[in-house]
Structures are given as structure tokens and as C-alpha cells.
Amino acid sequence: MQTNNTAIIEVENLVKRxxxxxxxxxxxxxxxxxxxxxxxxxxxxxxxxxxxxLSGLSKPTEGIVKVVGFDAMKQSESIKKNIGYMSQRFxxxxxxxxxxxxxxxGGIYGLSNKEIRNRSDELxxxxxxxxxxxxxxxxxxxxxxxxxxxxxxxxxxxKLIFLDEPTGGVDPxxxxxxxxxxxxxxxxxxxVFVTTHYMDEAEYCDRIxxxxxxxxxxxxxxxxxxxxxxxxxxxxxxxxxxxxxxxx
Amino acid sequence: xxxxxxxxxxxxxxxxxxxxxxxLIFIMPIVQLVILVYAADLNMKSIEYSVxxxxxxxxxxxLLSHYDSSPFFDTQEQLFSDEDMEHSLKSGEADIVIKxxxxxxxxxxNNESVEVQFLVDGINNAAAVITTAYAQNILLKYHNNLGSxxxxxxEVQAKGIEIKSRHWFNPELDFKVYMVPGIxxxxxxxxxxxxxxxxxxxxxxxxxxxxxxxxxxxxxQFLLGKLAPFWLIAMFELAFGxxxxxxxxxxxxxxxxxxxxLFTAVYMLAPLGIGLLFSxxxxxxxxxxxxxxxxxxxxIMMSGLxxxxxxxxxxxxxxxxxxxxxxxxxxxxxxxLKGSDFLDVLPNLIGIAIYSVVVLYLASLAxxxxx
Numbered sequence: 001m002q003t004n005n006t007a008i009i010e011v012e013n014l015v016k017r018x019x020x021x022x023x024x025x026x027x028x029x030x031x032x033x034x035x036x037x038x039x040x041x042x043x044x045x046x047x048x049x050x051x052x053x054l055s056g057l058s059k060p061t062e063g064i065v066k067v068v069g070f071d072a073m074k075q076s077e078s079i080k081k082n083i084g085y086m087s088q089r090f091x092x093x094x095x096x097x098x099x100x101x102x103x104x105x106g107g108i109y110g111l112s113n114k115e116i117r118n119r120s121d122e123l124x125x126x127x128x129x130x131x132x133x134x135x136x137x138x139x140x141x142x143x144x145x146x147x148x149x150x151x152x153x154x155x156x157x158x159k160l161i162f163l164d165e166p167t168g169g170v171d172p173x174x175x176x177x178x179x180x181x182x183x184x185x186x187x188x189x190x191x192v193f194v195t196t197h198y199m200d201e202a203e204y205c206d207r208i209x210x211x212x213x214x215x216x217x218x219x220x221x222x223x224x225x226x227x228x229x230x231x232x233x234x235x236x237x238x239x240x241x242x243x244x245x246x247x248x
Numbered sequence: 249x250x251x252x253x254x255x256x257x258x259x260x261x262x263x264x265x266x267x268x269x270x271x272l273i274f275i276m277p278i279v280q281l282v283i284l285v286y287a288a289d290l291n292m293k294s295i296e297y298s299v300x301x302x303x304x305x306x307x308x309x310x311l312l313s314h315y316d317s318s319p320f321f322d323t324q325e326q327l328f329s330d331e332d333m334e335h336s337l338k339s340g341e342a343d344i345v346i347k348x349x350x351x352x353x354x355x356x357x358n359n360e361s362v363e364v365q366f367l368v369d370g371i372n373n374a375a376a377v378i379t380t381a382y383a384q385n386i387l388l389k390y391h392n393n394l395g396s397x398x399x400x401x402x403e404v405q406a407k408g409i410e411i412k413s414r415h416w417f418n419p420e421l422d423f424k425v426y427m428v429p430g431i432x433x434x435x436x437x438x439x440x441x442x443x444x445x446x447x448x449x450x451x452x453x454x455x456x457x458x459x460x461x462x463x464x465x466x467x468x469q470f471l472l473g474k475l476a477p478f479w480l481i482a483m484f485e486l487a488f489g490x491x492x493x494x495x496x497x498x499x500x501x502x503x504x505x506x507x508x509x510l511f512t513a514v515y516m517l518a519p520l521g522i523g524l525l526f527s528x529x530x531x532x533x534x535x536x537x538x539x540x541x542x543x544x545x546x547x548i549m550m551s552g553l554x555x556x557x558x559x560x561x562x563x564x565x566x567x568x569x570x571x572x573x574x575x576x577x578x579x580x581x582x583x584x585l586k587g588s589d590f591l592d593v594l595p596n597l598i599g600i601a602i603y604s605v606v607v608l609y610l611a612s613l614a615x616x617x618x619x
Contacts (some may be wrong), residue, residue, distance in 0.1 A: 057461055057462055080463060081464045085459070085462040087458060087459070089455035089458070091454070091455045091456050091458060092456070094454070095261075095262050095266070096258065096261060096262065100261060103254070104254055104257075107251065107253075107254030108251055108254060108255075108464070108465055109463065109464065110250070110251070110464075
């Protein structure tokens with residue numbers, strides 16, 4: 001990975017409340033350009049809330065949030081131009097073909113017709129789905145859909161991509177292939193911000209952040225964290241943190 | 249601008265691929281025009297009537313034969329008691345009972361006044377009024393002919409003033425000519441309103457709207473991308489409906505078709521805006537259908553489709569300012585049947601323009617990209 005010390009995401013004292021419920025409780029962290037940043041947490045820990053704020057879908061209640069150099073409070077539209085986003089709820093258009101989906105999102109991100117054509121060809125070739133070009137997205141298997149959604153989310157070559165539980169519900173083989181895709185874009189210099197609750201996936205990340213009850217409980221490189229907590233796997237680490245046991 | 253074209257193209261591909269929407273667009277106008285126009289015919293034919301003839305004379309039979317030969321009156325049943333009479337009305341066997349009193353003929357011959365009684369089923373008051381009018385008309389004719397055709401008496405009475413009405417713009421009072429334009433208004437409004445509302449809420453349900461929200465698509469682009477396709481479909485629907493009305497029912501098109509389309513072009517923003525607003529306020533298709541159902545019913549009943557708005561109480565006429573259908577309903581009839589021109593429809597045009605702007609503004613407020 002080409003991790004360097006330029007922060008692409010800067011979050012300081014982020015608080016998000018829904019009425020009396022605090023979903024994000026005073027989060028502070030940085031994500032550096034080029035790294036794969038894993039965001040872990042049980043269901044309801046506040047992962048999706050954070051990712052929605054970072055991608056400009058939701059406004060922070062308090063705190064400073066800067067993404068690709070723009071303020072999430074005021075410049076969410078500028079953020080949106082520079083990021084990709086793929087959510088756990090699969091969200092391409094089922095009633096459009098593979099090519100039509102690529103074309104639509106390419107067009108939305110302001111690619112020229114030529115760029116759209118070139119990147120479509122490239123994309124279906126990379127994924128090895130040339131034969132599915134004219135198939136409706138609703139008719140292709142889930143694993144392919146996820147990979148396609150990922151590829152479309154980076155069609156405009158963003159600096160940063162958010163993946164909100166991208167591998168939910170897919171088989172282990174596809175999961176592996178998916179991570180190969182993630183590695184490939186990371187190598188090309190795209191920063192990857194990924195949430196997951198597959199702990200084996202956390203091991204693939206450069207750094208991870210463990211969230212529980214809306215707070216950051218641990219943050220660092222997987223190997224360092226394992227050492228710090230004296231555990232052999234992230235799975236174990238996660239279990240300890242979520243159950244509220246302190247480090248040894 | 250380019251983004252907008254991509255969004256509109258996407259909508260059209262989806263509409264063309266949708267197995268319910270496309271047939272709906274073509275079949276709905278045919279079904280609505282053909283079935284509704286025929287079924288909602290207010291003209292009374294085949295009035296069922298019963299007779300309680302206490303006189304049983306030459307004169308009473310002569311009178312009844314007038315009813316018998318009328319195209320509007322159907323089967324005639326003889327009754328023999330007041331109980332029969334009541335039963336006949338209660339059971340719905342008769343719409344009207346004609347009771348001829350004893351001594352009917354004698355009174356006529358003596359040139360005395362005599363009363364014939366009509367008992368009319370008043371459950372459907374519009375039908376009752378028409379039935380009574382028809383019945384009276386026949387009685388009157390019989391009365392006027394008394395002198396010359398029967399008994400060879402002198403003219404029983406001097407010819408009174410005869411009132412002959414001429415109905416302008418729909419001289420034969422053809423109900424279809426009146427209904428088709430009204431149904432067309434419903435058609436284009438509902439197509440625009442319901443399709444828009446369902447479309448956006450569906451994107452919410454599936455989650456694709458979130459994917460769009462996270463792209464740089466601007467709010468106005470998204471909303472225009474939704475409105476434009478359904479606006480075009482509604483305009484097409486109007487042309488298609490007009491053509492059908494012309495071919496099937498010979499509905500006259502006296503005024504300018506261009507004017508009608510101009511008005512519709514502005515008007516459509518209102519139902520589309522309402523669809524947008526409702527979809528922004530709802531999270532799923534049930535909610536949006538329920539909202540639509542409630543308002544639709546009210547709007548249609550108050551629009552003047554069946555009953556003239558002028559005869560509604562004042563408060564109802566004020567409520568109608570909120571009813572987009574009520575702006576269009578008079579205009580389409582004025583233009584098609586009367587040939588009204590631009591200045592005639594201008595007040596409604598301005599009204600609906602203001603209405604559209606307000607609704608679209610509210611819809612854009614309600615539609616938020618961010619939570």
C-alpha cells in the first residue's frame with residue numbers, strides 16, 4: 001500500500017444524535033491517503049451512521065469532519081464528486097442492463113461518452129463478464145452484482161471509496177475475489193474505507209477501528225492491536241472489546 | 249444538463265421495460281373512456297314503471313298507452329292496491345308508479361280538473377328528477393292532444409306558452425360529449441400523479457435513491473429527471489385520449505387544440521408536483537397509495553366531473569382552489585365544446601400556474617438529499 005501521511009479523512013469529536021439516541025459519541029480519527037481502513041463493530045454500533053456522514057448523506061450534529069479536503073457540514077456536494085460509495089443494500093438498478101447501469105453512473109459522474117465507452121469495456125473485461133453485458137442486473141447472481149456495484153462505484157476514479165458491508169451475504173470464494181478487487185484499487189492509490197463484521201476481513205486492512213456503543217474502542221494496525229490485547233486473532237479481539245473487557 | 253438527459257433516458261428505459269406500466273399507459277385511456285363514458289351515462293332509458301289504474305276507462309288506457317309507446321318507459325305492471333304500490337316501489341321493481349284516480353274520464357269530459365299521481369323512487373335523486381320530468385312531459389302531451397284527437401270537443405284550452413329550450417354547445421344534450429373531456433382530465437392527472445409518486449417511492453424502497461443521493465446529482469436534476477418523462481407521457485395521453493374521443497364518440501373539437509395543449513403543459517406540473525410531494529412524504533408504496541386514494545376521491549368528486557361546481561356551497565368552492573382538477577375541468581370543456589379562446593381560459597391558466605409553482609416548491613422542500 002502507498003500509505004503516506006496525508007489525511008484524506010479527518011474526524012474530530014464527531015457526535016451524531018437522533019433525538020435522545022447518540023449514534024456516534026465523540027469520534028476522533030484520521031484516515032490516510034492510500035490505506036485500507038477497516039471500520040468494525042457489531043450491528044447498531046454506529047458504523048453506518050458514520051459512513052453516511054462521511055459520504056455526505058447525513059449531517060453531523062457536532063464536531064469537525066473533513067473528507068477529501070471538504071467540510072462535511074457545508075460542502076457535501078463537493079465531497080460527493082470525489083468519493084465512491086457502495087452500500088450493504090445493493091443499489092444498482094435491477095431493471096437496467098449491466099451496460100446501462102455503467103452508462104448511467106458514468107454519465108452522472110460527468111464522464112464523456114468516450115470515457116464511458118472505454119471504461120465500460122475495461123470494466124466488463126476486468127470482471128470477466130463480457131457475456132453479461134446486456135443482461136438485466138436483476139438477473140445476474142449476487143456475487144457478480146456486488147463486484148459490479150463496486151466497479152461502478154469507482155467508475156469515476158475517486159480518491160476515496162466507502163464500502164458499507166460490501167460482502168454481506170456472498171459466498172467465501174466471492175468474498176475473496178472481492179477483496180482482490182479492493183487490493184487492486186488500493187494499489188492504484190484509492191483510499192478504501194470499509195465496514196464489515198467478518199473479522200477475517202479485518203486482517204486484510206492496513207488499520208482498523210473498532211466501534212462499540214457509538215464510541216471508538218480500539219484503533220490501529222491489526223498486528224499491533226492483537227499484541228496489545230494479547231490475542232491471536234481479530235475475532236478474539238473484537239469479542240473482548242464488545243463484551244467490554246479491558247486490555248490485559 | 250447532460251446529467252439530466254442521462255436520468256431521463258434511464259426513466260424511459262425503465263418504463264419501457266416495466267410490464268405493468270406500459271400497458272397501463274395505453275389501455276387505461278381506452279378502458280376509462282369506453283367503459284366510464286358509457287356506464288356513467290346519466291340519460292334515463294328503460295324506466296320501469298307500474299300502474300294503478302282505478303278508473304280503468306277509455307281515457308286512462310289512452311293515457312297509459314302514451315307511456316307504453318315512449319322509448320324511455322319500459323315494462324308496465326298493473327297494480328291493484330295501495331299495498332301493491334308500496335311494495336312495487338320498495339322492492340325496486342318500479343322506478344315510478346302512476347296512479348290514475350277513479351272518475352278520471354268523467355272529470356275530463358266535464359272539463360273539471362283531475363289529478364294523476366306519480367310516486368317516484370327518490371333514492372337516486374338525480375334519476376328521480378329526470379324520471380318525474382319525463383313522466384310529466386308525457387302527461388302534458390296527452391293533455392294538449394285531448395281536444396283534437398279525442399271526443400272531438402272544442403279545443404280544451406287555448407294554447408299556452410310553450411317553452412322550448414335550446415341547449416347551446418351540446419344541442420342534443422349528449423352525455424358522452426360532456427363526459428369525455430372530463431374523463432380526459434382524470435386520465436392525464438392520474439397518470440402523472442400516481443406514476444410519479446409510485447416511481448420515486450419505489451426507488452426509496454429498493455434503496456437506489458440512496459445510491460443516487462451519494463452521487464453529485466443535484467436535487468433539481470433528480471426531480472426534473474422524474475417529472476419530465478411523466479409530463480411527456482401525460483401529454484401523449486391527452487393526444488391519444490382526444491383522438492379516441494373523437495373517433496369513438498365524435499366529441500367536437502371546436503376550440504384550438506394548441507391552446508388545450510398549452511394549458512395542459514402548465515397544468516400537468518400540478519398533479520406531477522403532488523405526486524412528488526406525496527412520495528417525499530411517504531416511505532413505501534402503501535403510504536403513498538393511501539394518501540393518493542384519499543385525495544383523489546375528494547378531488548374527483550369535487551372537480552365538477554359529474555356535478556357542476558357552481559351548485560356546490562361556497563365553502564366547497566373555496567376548497568376547490570386546492571383541487572387541481574377543478575382548474576382543468578371547466579377549461580377542457582370550454583375549449584373543446586365552446587371554442588373558448590386564450591383570454592377565456594387565462595384566469596384558470598394563471599391560477600393553475602401559481603398552484604403548480606407552490607406545489608413544486610413544497611415538493612422540493614420535502615425532498616431532501618440529506619437526513
